[in-house]
Amino acid sequence: MAEEGGLPDGTVSGQDWQPHDFDTSVAHPARVWDYLLDGKDNFAADRAAAERVLEVMPVMGMVARAGRAFLATAVHHLVAEVGIRQFLDVGTGLPTASNTHEVAQRVAPESRVVYVDNDPIVLAHARALLKSAPRGATAYIDADLRDGEKILREAAGILDLAAPVAVMLLAVLHFIPDEDDPAGITARLMEAMPSGSFLVISHAASDIEAGAVAAGTVAYNQHSAVAITPRTGAQVAEFFDGLEIAAPGVVPLGHWQPGPPSAVRRPALPTYCAVGRKP
Numbered sequence: 070m071a072e073e074g075g076l077p078d079g080t081v082s083g084q085d086w087q088p089h090d091f092d093t094s095v096a097h098p099a100r101v102w103d104y105l106l107d108g109k110d111n112f113a114a115d116r117a118a119a120e121r122v123l124e125v126m127p128v129m130g131m132v133a134r135a136g137r138a139f140l141a142t143a144v145h146h147l148v149a150e151v152g153i154r155q156f157l158d159v160g161t162g163l164p165t166a167s168n169t170h171e172v173a174q175r176v177a178p179e180s181r182v183v184y185v186d187n188d189p190i191v192l193a194h195a196r197a198l199l200k201s202a203p204r205g206a207t208a209y210i211d212a213d214l215r216d217g218e219k220i221l222r223e224a225a226g227i228l229d230l231a232a233p234v235a236v237m238l239l240a241v242l243h244f245i246p247d248e249d250d251p252a253g254i255t256a257r258l259m260e261a262m263p264s265g266s267f268l269v270i271s272h273a274a275s276d277i278e279a280g281a282v283a284a285g286t287v288a289y290n291q292h293s294a295v296a297i298t299p300r301t302g303a304q305v306a307e308f309f310d311g312l313e314i315a316a317p318g319v320v321p322l323g324h325w326q327p328g329p330p331s332a333v334r335r336p337a338l339p340t341y342c343a344v345g346r347k348p
Contacts, residue, residue, distance in 0.1 A: 096293040098244060099188040103163045105133035110163050110194060118292035126285035128278070132338050135322045136271055139342050140239055141167040143269050146327045147235050147344075148176040153267060155234045157224055157258075159185040159214050160241025163194055169237060170207045178202040183224045187213045214241055215249060217257045233265035240340075242308065243273040243297050255308045259347060266347045270308055275299035277321055277339040305341040312345035319343040 096118035100111040104119045111119075122129055147153040154177055158169045161184040173180035184195065184207065192211050201207040208227045212219045221230070228234055236258055245251035259268055275282055282299050290296040306319045317325060321337040325344070 092294075097188050097190070098293065098295050098297075099162045099186065099191050101289075101293065102133060102240065103165070105130050106137070106165055108163060108165060110190060114292070118289060121288040121292055122285045125288055126278075126281045126339070128281075128336075128338060129285070131336075132322060132340050135338055136240055136340065137165065137167055139271055139322060139325055140169065140237070141172050142326060143342075143344055144169055144172040144235070144237075145176060147267055147269075148173045148180060150327060151267070153233055153235045154180050155228045155232060156180070156182045156237060157185070157220070157228065157234055158182060158237040158239075159220065159258075160238060160244075161186040161191060161195075161209075162188075162240070163191055170201060170205070174202040174205050178204040181206045181227055183208050183210060183227055185210045185212050185214070185220055185224075187211060214238070214245060215254060217254060217261075221258070221261050230261060231263055233267070234262050235267040235269060236262065237269045238308075239269065239271045240273070242270065243299055244295050246296065246298055252307055252310070256310070259312070262347055264347055268309060268312055268345045268347070269343075270305065270345075271322060271340055271342040272305045272308075273297060273299040274302065274305075274321065274339045274341050276301045277337050277341075282339050299339075300341075302341055305343065309343060309345040312347055315344045315346060 093112040094114050096114045100115035101119045104111040104116050156169050156173060170180065170182035173182060186192070195209040199207045199209060206227055210220060210223045238255065242251045242255065245254060259266065286297055286299055302319050319341050320343065322340040322342050323336065323338050325342045
């Protein structure tokens, strides 16, 4: 562990990063998502891919915004109600409102957050993710979700992996095809976490608005460098094997909240989300 407020030796920091080349002529997930969130860190190929999806799935802008709201709600709950002080956020995406460390450190300034992504433009903007509260710490790892050993090795420089950690896999597992065993990748990350850790997932749904999702998937995969694989609610639940899924369970985006269920009726957005605890 580093001294409080500092970055540990061996952790990728802003000063250590080397510039990455990236191809702006091909759409990339983080930049497409940025466009859907009305961001400005995207290029013509990203906007074109997003617009093709929006033609058949106009709800995607709402999905993107609801996804950020789920992040904020889940992180606030884990910090304020459960007492979690460490987060491993894999598939970070571009900095926007309510980043994980901002939500966590508003409640508990000593919270520590490690971000992981492998999109070069995210790396270029990631210094914005390292503006930690003085009592806490943030760091950024340039890695793919599939490289669990690297993620765990470098994350251990700033997180105490003997204490509970919330592993955040938001809108990232659907970019891992079945042949790469996304459930196994998730299980190996959680195996390294102690009892009392949490897994937080959001994942594109194949069985909500199935026709529109199928058309949107084809449109997106034709124009993106990274293909998407939506999954059913039952398949998303499998990522939580061995964990205790918190109420209200695996539910459509916009329907997750801790505590008593809301009486407000919300549309079933075509993305699942859930939070699970490691016994």
